[in-house]
Amino acid sequence: xxxxxxxxxxxxxxxxxxxxxxxxxxxxxxxxxxxxxxxxxxxxxxxxxxxxxxxxxxxxxxxxxxxxxxxxxxxxxxxxxxxxxxxxxxxxxxxxxxxxxxxxxxxxxxxxxxxxxxxxxxxxxxxxxxxxxxxxxxxxxxxxxxxxxxxxxxxxxxxxxxxxxxxxxxxxxxxxxxxxxxxxxxxxxxxxxxxxxxxxxxxxxxxxxxxxxxxxxxxxxxxxxxxxxxxxxxxxxxxxxxxxxxxxxxxxxxxxxxxxxxxxxxxxxxxxxxxxxxxxxxxxxxxxxxxxxxxxxxxxxxxxxxxxxxxxxxxxxxxxxxxxxxxxxxxxxxxxxxxxxxxxxxxxxxxxxxxxxxxxxxxxxxxxxxxxxxxxxxxxx
Amino acid sequence: xxxxxxxxxxxxxxxxxxxxxxxxxxxxxxxxxxxxxxxxxxxxxxxxxxxxxxxxxxxxxxxxxxxxxxxxxxxxxxxxxxxxxxxxxxxxxxxxxxxxxxxxxxxxxxxxxxxxxxxxxxxxxxxxxxxxxxxxxxxxxxxxxxxxxxxxxxxxxxxxxxxxxxxxxxxxxxxxxxxxxxxxxxxxxxxxxxxxxxxxxxxxxxxxxxxxxxxxxxxxxxxxxxxxxxxxxxxxxxxxxxxxxxxxxxxxxxxxxxxxxxxxxxxxxxxxxxxxxxxxxxxxxxxxxxxxxxxxxxxxxxxxxxxxxxxxxxxxxxxxxxxxxxxxxxxxxxxxxxxxxxxxxxxxxxxxxxxxxxxxxxxxxxxxxxxxxxxxxxxxx
Numbered sequence: 001x002x003x004x005x006x007x008x009x010x011x012x013x014x015x016x017x018x019x020x021x022x023x024x025x026x027x028x029x030x031x032x033x034x035x036x037x038x039x040x041x042x043x044x045x046x047x048x049x050x051x052x053x054x055x056x057x058x059x060x061x062x063x064x065x066x067x068x069x070x071x072x073x074x075x076x077x078x079x080x081x082x083x084x085x086x087x088x089x090x091x092x093x094x095x096x097x098x099x100x101x102x103x104x105x106x107x108x109x110x111x112x113x114x115x116x117x118x119x120x121x122x123x124x125x126x127x128x129x130x131x132x133x134x135x136x137x138x139x140x141x142x143x144x145x146x147x148x149x150x151x152x153x154x155x156x157x158x159x160x161x162x163x164x165x166x167x168x169x170x171x172x173x174x175x176x177x178x179x180x181x182x183x184x185x186x187x188x189x190x191x192x193x194x195x196x197x198x199x200x201x202x203x204x205x206x207x208x209x210x211x212x213x214x215x216x217x218x219x220x221x222x223x224x225x226x227x228x229x230x231x232x233x234x235x236x237x238x239x240x241x242x243x244x245x246x247x248x249x250x251x252x253x254x255x256x257x258x259x260x261x262x263x264x265x266x267x268x269x270x271x272x273x274x275x276x277x278x279x280x281x282x283x284x285x286x287x288x289x290x291x292x293x294x295x296x297x298x299x300x301x302x303x304x305x306x307x308x309x310x311x312x313x314x315x316x317x318x319x320x321x322x323x324x325x326x327x328x329x330x331x332x333x334x335x336x337x338x339x340x341x342x343x344x345x346x347x348x349x350x351x352x353x354x355x356x357x358x359x360x361x362x363x364x365x366x367x368x369x370x371x372x373x374x375x376x377x378x379x380x381x
Numbered sequence: 382x383x384x385x386x387x388x389x390x391x392x393x394x395x396x397x398x399x400x401x402x403x404x405x406x407x408x409x410x411x412x413x414x415x416x417x418x419x420x421x422x423x424x425x426x427x428x429x430x431x432x433x434x435x436x437x438x439x440x441x442x443x444x445x446x447x448x449x450x451x452x453x454x455x456x457x458x459x460x461x462x463x464x465x466x467x468x469x470x471x472x473x474x475x476x477x478x479x480x481x482x483x484x485x486x487x488x489x490x491x492x493x494x495x496x497x498x499x500x501x502x503x504x505x506x507x508x509x510x511x512x513x514x515x516x517x518x519x520x521x522x523x524x525x526x527x528x529x530x531x532x533x534x535x536x537x538x539x540x541x542x543x544x545x546x547x548x549x550x551x552x553x554x555x556x557x558x559x560x561x562x563x564x565x566x567x568x569x570x571x572x573x574x575x576x577x578x579x580x581x582x583x584x585x586x587x588x589x590x591x592x593x594x595x596x597x598x599x600x601x602x603x604x605x606x607x608x609x610x611x612x613x614x615x616x617x618x619x620x621x622x623x624x625x626x627x628x629x630x631x632x633x634x635x636x637x638x639x640x641x642x643x644x645x646x647x648x649x650x651x652x653x654x655x656x657x658x659x660x661x662x663x664x665x666x667x668x669x670x671x672x673x674x675x676x677x678x679x680x681x682x683x684x685x686x687x688x689x690x691x692x693x694x695x696x697x698x699x700x701x702x703x704x705x706x707x708x709x710x711x712x713x714x715x716x717x718x719x720x721x722x723x724x725x726x727x728x729x730x731x732x733x734x735x736x737x738x739x740x741x742x743x744x745x746x747x748x749x750x751x752x753x754x755x756x757x758x759x760x761x762x
Binding site: 001002003004005006007008009011012013014015016018178211212213216217219220221223224227239240243244247248251256259260 | 382383384385386387388389390391392393394395396397399559592593594597598601602604605608620621624625628629632637640641
C-alpha cells in the first residue's frame with residue numbers, strides 16, 4: 001500500500017428538497033453575494049431556477065447571474081465569469097447544473113483570485129493557492145465534480161481540453177437531490193453510467209499497486225451503477241435507484257478509490273478528451289468508444305486484474321469475455337461503441353491521436369502514449 | 382435512500398514515516414502550543430515519543446504533556462487535560478496512541494472551550510458548538526476515532542460509559558503509519574478486528590432502509606478485515622496487510638457506511654459498554670461475546686439481510702451458518718465468545734442488563750432493549 005494523503009472537506013447535503021435550503025447554507029457560511037452560474041435554460045423550464053432564487057432571497061443572499069455554460073465547457077465563459085466577479089464584489093460561486101457547470105464554477109473561483117490568465121493553471125504554468133468558495137446544486141450525476149477538486153475546460157482558441165485538480169476548488173457544499181435528475185434523457189443516463197465506470201476502472205487496471213480493498217470498492221461501484229442504470233431505463237421514476245446512482249457517481253471520483261494505489265493513470269480519459277475536443281462528442285459517449293478499444297490493447301499488461309474484473313462483474317474468468325460483455329452492455333444501454341457509431345471517420349484518427357498525444361505529454365505519459373500507439377488503439381474502435 | 386448530510390473534513394496522512402512530519406502539519410495549521418496526550422508509556426519504549434518531540438521542536442511547537450490515558454478512558458483524566466490547557470494557553474490537542482487517547486483528546490478539546498462540566502455533553506445536557514483543534518498520531522487501528530467525531534468516555538464515579546458525536550471534534554489531521562502498529566499484540570489485533578466488524582454490521586443488520594451499495598461496502602470491509610487479520614496473525618510484519626487493516630478500520634466508522642440508510646442503531650455497542658464499564662473487559666473482547674448472542678436473538682427481525690451476510694461472507698445462504706461461522710472465526714483469532722471466556726459470572730448478567738438499559742434509554746432504545754430483553758440476549762452468551 002502506497003503512502004497517501006486523503007482530504008475531502010466537501011459537505012454533501014443529499015436528498016429530497018434540499019435545494020430549497022441553498023440560501024441558508026450560503027448564509028451559514030457567511031456569504032452575502034454569489035455568482036449564480038448555470039447552463040442553457042433547462043433549470044428555468046424545470047422550475048429549479050425559481051426555487052434557487054426564492055431560497056437566495058429568503059436568506060438575503062444577493063446575486064449576479066451568468067448562464068450559457070455548455071457541456072464540454074469553454075474557457076471564454078470562464079473568463080466572462082471572472083470578469084463579472086471582479087466587477088461586482090462577488091464572494092462565492094453557486095453552480096446549478098451538471099458537471100460542466102460545476103467545472104466552470106471551479107475555474108472561475110480560482111481565476112477570480114489570480115492576477116494572471118486562468119489558463120495558466122491548466123497548462124501547469126501556475127499553481128492554485130486560493131479560490132473563492134464554490135457551492136453546487138447538481139442536476140446530473142456523472143463527473144463527481146460535486147465532491148472533488150477537478151475541473152476540465154476546453155480552450156476555445158487552441159481546442160485543448162485540459163484539467164486542473166486542487167482541493168482549493170473542492171465545493172464547500174454540494175446539494176444532491178436525485179429528484180432533480182429525473183429529467184435526464186436515457187441517452188445522457190447511459191453516458192453518465194459509462195463515465196462513472198470509466199472513473200472506476202482507470203486506476204483499477206493501470207495501477208502497479210492496487211490493494212484488494214480498492215478493487216472491492218471499485219467492483220461495488222460498478223455493480224451498483226449497472227444495476228441502477230438498468231432499473232432507471234425501465235423506470236425513470238425509481239427514486240432509490242436514482243439516488244444510489246448519484247451517490248456511487250460521487251464515490252467513483254472523490255479520492256476514495258485511488259487511496260493507497262500507486263502508478264495509476266487515466267489513459268481512457270486522455271484519449272477521449274480528443275474526441276470531445278475535435279468532434280464535440282459527449283464525454284461519456286467518447287468514453288464508451290475508447291474503453292473497449294483500450295482494454296483490448298492493454299489487457300496483457302495486467303492480465304490478472306482483467307481476469308478478476310471479468311469474474312467479479314460478469315462471472316467469467318476469461319479476460320476477453322469481460323471486455324466483450326462490457327462493450328455489449330454499453331451498446332445495450334444506448335452508448336456508442338465504435339467511432340462509426342459517433343460519425344467519426346477513420347481519416348480523423350490521425351488528428352485525434354495528435355491531439356491526445358499533446359495531453360499525454362502534459363500528463364507525463366507522452367512516451368507511452370505516442371501518436372502511433374494512440375492511433376493503434378483508435379483503430380480498434 | 383434516506384436523506385443525509387455527509388461531512389468529514391479530517392485530513393489523513395497515511396504511510397511510512399509520516400509521524401516525523403507532525404510538527405510541520407501543526408505549524409502549517411498555525412498552531413504554536415499543544416497538549417501532547419498519550420497512554421501508559423509504550424510510546425516511550427517504542428521510540429515514537431522521541432520522534433514526536435523531535436518533530437515538534439524542529440518546527441518550534443511548544444508543548445505540555447499529559448500521560449496515563451488508559452483503555453476504557455476515564456473522565457478524571459479528561460478533566461486533568463482541560464485544567465492543563467486552561468493553565469497553559471494551549472491551542473490544540475495532539476493525541477499519540479490508540480482510540481482511547483484520541484477519544485480523550487476530543488473530550489478535552491470540547492471541554493476546554495466550555496464553561497460547564499464536560500460530562501454535560503455526554504448526558505445530552507449541553508451541545509458541543511466549538512472545540513480546540515485535535516491532531517492524532519495513531520498506534521492502533523480499530524475505533525476509527527482518527528477520522529470521526531466520536532468519543533467514548535467512562536465516568537469514574539458513576540461507571541457510565543457514554544459517548545459524544547460532533548464534527549467539531551473530528552481530528553483536523555490524523556497520521557496513520559501502519560509500521561507503528563506492528564507491536565500490537567495478537568490479542569489486541571483480534572479485539573480490533575472484532576471492533577471493526579462490529580462497526581460494520583450494526584447498521585447493516587438493524588437499518589430499515591439499507592441500499593445495496595452500503596451492503597457492498599460493508600461486505601468489502603468485512604472481507605478485507607478477515608483476510609488481513611489472518612495474514613497478520615501468520616506474519617505480523619506484513620506491511621500491506623497492516624496498512625489495509627488500518628484503512629478499512631477507518632472506513633468502517635467515518636460516516637460512509639451509514640450514508641443513506643435509515644433506522645439503524647448500535648445495540649451491540651450499547652450492550653458491550655456495560656461489560657467494559659463493570660468488568661473492564663477490552664471493548665473488542667466484549668463485542669465478540671455480545672455479537673453472536675445478539676445475532677441469534679435478532680436474526681428473525683431481518684432474516685433476508687442475515688442470509689445475505691451468510692452468503693457474501695461465508696458462502697452459505699443459511700442465516701444460522703453465518704452466525705456460527707462468525708462466532709467460530711472470532712474464537713479462531715483468539716477473541717472470547719462467551720461470558721465465561723471473559724470470567725464474567727452468570728450472576729452478573731442482571732447488573733450488566735441494568736447498566737446497558739441505562740445507556741439504551743440515553744440512546745432512545747430503552748423500550749426495545751429493556752432489562753429483560755438484554756438479560757435474554759446475554760443469557761445466550
